[in-house]
Amino acid sequence: MGTWDVLLGSIIAIAGACIFLEARTFPNLAGGYPGPGLFPQLLGVLFVLSGLGVAGNAVVKRAWAWKPPLSDHPSREKINALLVVLAVIFYILLADTLGFIPMAIIILIALMFRTGVSLRWSIVLGIGLTLAIYILFNRILHVPLPSGLLKYWL
Secondary structure, eight states, X not given: OHHHHHHHHHHHHHHHHHXXXXXXXXXXXXXXXXXXXXXXXXXXXXXXXXXXXXXXHHHHHHXXXXXXXXXXXXXXXXHHHHXXXXXXXXXXXXXXXXXXXXXXXXXXXXXXXXXXXXXXXXXXXXXHHHHHHHIIIIIXXXXXXXXXXXXXXX
16 A cells, blocks of 8 residues: 555646746736636645655655554444444535535544544534634635525524
8 A cells, every 4th residue: 555655646746836837937926926827736736745644654665564452443433434424415515505604613522532532522613613613714714615504694
């Protein structure tokens, strides 16, 4: 698996570099403001960093031949990954009906509690993070989020 990780990480890093270089050719807006190339350039940099991280992690793991402790339960990790995918599907199916705020709160609380966060902190963080995301995207960046049932109260 380490060889494949190094290969995949290298491909991702090279693709990110190509994206970054191509996005540099995009025009800037008048007055020196960033143009349409800003977001692809940021993504290119993130691809490069992610690819280098995947490849570097594989090299380090191979060098130290790390073995997981006996207490790790890979089946629990697989179930948690499956629950994240199901949460995304759940959100896609019900966000227009229920709205972003209730869906995000439910999903965040459920996933945090499942991964070992106490119920009290899951509730506090679920509500707090949802409101922070809502304020950032809907109020500051003016990105429309599904209002669902809340359109009658907001």
